[in-house]
Amino acid sequence: MFQRIITFFERHSFGVCTYLGERFHIxxxxxxxxxxxxxxxxxxxxxxxxxxxxxxxxxxxxxRKIRLKYWDI
Structure with a gap:
């Protein structure tokens, strides 16, 4: 049950902690x-x-997605 809750939040999170962790190597x-x-x-x-x-x-x-679309033209 606890693992299902963790998996739910990891899938639906915004990625802020992941971005900060990769950026600052923490x-x-x-x-x-x-x-x-x-x-x-x-x-x-x-x-x-x-x-x-x-x-x-x-x-x-x-x-970034919009920029890539315009540069592909």
Whole structure:
């Protein structure tokens, strides 16, 4: 049961922790724990940062797809 929950969140996550882990060469699990613990200490501010980063990464990927389409013409 617990493994199914973890698999669900890994499939439907925004990829922010993965992006930060690859960018700064840090374990993804440590970044996830940082967001969880700091959200309790900072009363939700890291959650706002997480969603802003997810929104930024989503727009960034969308812009890259559009650029590739225009350069292929």
């Amino acid at each position: 374990s993804i699990a440590k970044i996830r724990l940082f967001f969880i613990y700091s959200s309790f200490l900072a009363v939700g501010f890291p959650i706002i940062f997480y969603f802003l980063a997810a929104f930024t990464l989503d727009i960034r990927g969308y812009v």
